[in-house]
Amino acid sequence: GAVVSQHPSRVICKSGTSVKIECRSLDFQATTMFWYRQFPKQSLMLMATSNEGSKATYEQGVEKDKFLINHASLTLSTLTVTSAHPEDSSFYICSARWSMNTEAFFGQGTRLTVV
Amino acid sequence: QKEVEQDPGPLSVPEGAIVSLNCTYSNSAFQYFMWYRQYSRKGPELLMYTYSSGNKEDGRFTAQVDKSSKYISLFIRDSQPSDSATYLCAMSAYTGFQKLVFGTGTRLLVSP
Numbered sequence: 001g002a003v004v005s006q007h008p009s010r011v012i013c014k015s016g017t018s019v020k021i022e023c024r025s026l027d028f029q030a031t032t033m034f035w036y037r038q039f040p041k042q043s044l045m046l047m048a049t050s051n052e053g054s055k056a057t058y059e060q061g062v063e064k065d066k067f068l069i070n071h072a073s074l075t076l077s078t079l080t081v082t083s084a085h086p087e088d089s090s091f092y093i094c095s096a097r098w099s100m101n102t103e104a105f106f107g108q109g110t111r112l113t114v115v
Numbered sequence: 116q117k118e119v120e121q122d123p124g125p126l127s128v129p130e131g132a133i134v135s136l137n138c139t140y141s142n143s144a145f146q147y148f149m150w151y152r153q154y155s156r157k158g159p160e161l162l163m164y165t166y167s168s169g170n171k172e173d174g175r176f177t178a179q180v181d182k183s184s185k186y187i188s189l190f191i192r193d194s195q196p197s198d199s200a201t202y203l204c205a206m207s208a209y210t211g212f213q214k215l216v217f218g219t220g221t222r223l224l225v226s227p
Binding site: 032104108 | 117119121123151156157158159160161164203205210211212213214215216217218219220
């Protein structure tokens with residue numbers, strides 16, 4: 001299958017700072033990327049859908065000004081958690097697909113801890 | 116009530132056993148059903164993809180969807196220790212892997 005790489009795999013940041021998570025498609029052009037969040041003992045929850053060159057579409061309840069998503073190229077999308085707080089500590093994972101009719105491949109996820 | 120319910124396990128079985136993993140859901144609009152396998156520190160990997168009701172078989176894996184009961188299953192035959200992982204069900208009302216709704220995942224342990 002296609003490879004999606006997420007970086008970093010773990011990050012610890014101080015409350016009030018911002019942290020950026022990268023999602024790269026290594027061997028295909030990702031026209032669409034999806035960002036998910038998973039709290040302990042809960043399921044993966046879709047945060048937003050990002051199409052290359054367009055503004056991301058956020059799911060209900062997800063603050064777009066807090067979770068900034070950029071998908072400026074066909075191989076890279078970034079999620080920036082701004083003014084992070086301890087309640088933002090979670091597992092963030094992206095997936096990417098190259099067309100409407102193809103599978104979306106997942107990255108390995110990023111464990112964010114805000115202290 | 117969650118849209119998708121999945122027993123978190125863990126489910127422990129001996130090598131060679133038949134494993135049955137299940138999810139129930141409440142949204143009758145769901146048309147696309149998926150099973151993912153996730154190893155520790157890795158992203159989910161698509162195992163099975165099914166549209167609407169019916170069965171689909173791929174090697175040792177069989178996926179079943181019963182839309183009338185809002186119930187989906189994944190069967191693993193001749194389970195192997197390498198099958199030890201977390202299995203996630205996911206579903207959507209949309210094509211193209213959009214707006215996936217996941218279960219919490221079932222942790223499976225296959226002992227030699």
